[in-house]
Amino acid sequence: MHDFDRSNAYLPLIREIPVLGDLSDEQARFIAGGGQLRNPSRGQVLCEKGTPNTGLFCVLGGRVKLSAVSEDGAERVLELMVPGRVFGQAAAVLDQPFPCLAQVLTESRVLHLGRERLREAISRWPAVAQMMLRLLARDCFRLMSDLEACCLMSATERLVSFLLRDAEDLPGRPDAATLNLPAAKALVASSLNLTPETFSRELHELARRGLVEVQRRTLQIPSLDALRGRLEAKGRKVA
Secondary structure (H helix, E strand, C coil), X not given: CCHHHHHHHHHHHHCCCHHHCCCCHHHHHHHHCCEEEECCCCCCEXXXXXXXXXXXXXXEECCEEEEXXXXXXXXXXXXXXXXXXXXXXXXXXXXXXCCCEEEECCCCEEEEEEHHHHHHHHHHCHHHHHHHHHHHHHHHHHHHHHHHHHHHCCHHHHHHHHHHHHCEEECCEEEEEEEECCCCHHHHHHHCCCCHHHHHHHHHHXXXXXXXXXXXXXXXXXXXXXXXHHHHHCCCCCC
């Protein structure tokens, strides 16, 4: 597929990624011209730690986990990427190797945007540079939040903060929300730096108190205010 064909074919896909939504058609088409659509199967590795980073990965469908793996095979899930999320921006901008393992959890669709096109777009258009700065700033804030959670929060606080952050409001019920876990409970637990046993115990305790309703990987939250109150009961202020 030629650059012109890629520009036209992948422009609608770029529009599916919220963080790229402010790009003009000209900017998005230019970046799309260096794109490649992938349909990786479950278990496929997109990048390993230390491999050259070739661009920005945009998740269009499925799930991708980013994780750190020790020499003895122990794994810590760093983040679970769902449709609409992107990764690889820091390594692409800094011209550094990929910093972790990126592995597909389910059948997925991933749009890869080539590094050279991104860099040329950054040099051409301030709006593209601002977009990349926003992506990097969001990563920085998320990293600081994760560091605070791991170092200063209890297991209960980590779980409740995760639920409050990722839950989606229910139409017509402003105080209620729902959350579909993005992966198996063991992987979600690892992303919160919890063991699967601790995650399940804390989740069951919230359910016992009536703060969540567990239906396999779907969690119903009857009252967000009540769930926030659980953090306040632990002495942590909630914004």
